[in-house]
Amino acid sequence: MTVNPVAGDLADLSPSAVSLRGSWDDLPATVLAAIESNVGPVERVEPAQDGYSSHVAATVWSGRDRVFVKGLRTDHPAALAQGCEVAVNPFVVPLGPKVLWRVETDGWDVLGFEHLEGRRAEYHAGSRDLQLVVDVMAELGAVAGQDAPVPRAEQRWAPYLDDPASARMLHGDTLLHTDWHHTNMLVTPTGHVRLVDWATATRGAAWIDPACWVVWLVYAGNPPRAAEQWAARVPAWRSAEPGVLDVFADVLARYWQYVAIHHPNRMTGELRDASARWAAYRRSVGPAGQ
Ligand SMILES: Nc1ncnc2c1ncn2[C@@H]1O[C@H](COP(=O)(O)OP(=O)(O)OP(=O)(O)O)[C@@H](O)[C@H]1O
Ligand SMILES: [Mg+2]
The missing domain is CATH 3.30.200.20 (Phosphorylase Kinase; domain 1)
Incomplete structure (x- = not known):
């Protein structure tokens, strides 16, 4: 979005x-x-x-x-x-x-x-589309995108970092989509997901895409723990060092709070709540919950 x-x-x-x-x-x-x-x-x-x-x-x-x-x-x-x-x-x-x-x-x-033929993905618990999204996220993680002329993660999310020194956690050379809104995932008749809406493509740490997805999964009604279990199916999730997901969950919570304040509507309010819920969950389990 x-x-x-x-x-x-x-x-x-x-x-x-x-x-x-x-x-x-x-x-x-x-x-x-x-x-x-x-x-x-x-x-x-x-x-x-x-x-x-x-x-x-x-x-x-x-x-x-x-x-x-x-x-x-x-x-x-x-x-x-x-x-x-x-x-x-x-x-x-x-x-x-x-x-x-x-x-x-x-x-x-x-x-x-x-033009792509397809329907929007569904993120509710039990949806078969969830694995398709995992698959496409893994494929994107393997794209050689280090030369793509897109903003860097540490710059993009700098305003939402509590401690500027944490910016280095976001650094990386993976090409990220970052906008895992279910309407940006088109499920094709052959049962694959294709990704549209690359307006916020970013270069950064590989685990950022599955982490961004967690908020959309919680927004769709998945409890944070279940949402993380889906994100953890993406190989890049495991590259997150202890603690970085806690920091990034807070970053996304602040980001969505900003969006909800400046662009208030039901959807942004629910995304703010979903991201806050994930951040609170991370605080409750600590880095060991990774
Ligand atoms: N190449 C495509 N082929 C078919 N449908 C597409 C294609 N690109 C986008 N769409 C459809 O159009 C919708 C809007 O496109 P997209 O998300 O790219 O633009 P937007 O409206 O500018 O962005 P946002 O979703 O950020 O508001 C998508 O959710 C998707 O359903
Ligand atoms: Mg879109």
């Missing part, structure tokens, strides 16, 4: 109230023409059901193609996410969809992706 700046007192807003999503018809004719120069005349547009951090997100059919299109107006800070998607793409295909083209014109930054 990309966090969107929102102004005002938003104490009781629903997720849709912080959505950037507009409609396909918002695209200026010049931008549409540039898109059509890549795909041919657009025949049908189906807006994405999930996500809210792009001004336009839709499956688009033309006579010769079906692509997934994500676009942002460049005057919005979230448009920087487009550059991240492009930069990380050569490293993550085929785990993620290939970027086919980019249109930057008339105040818009629009990406055309390979």
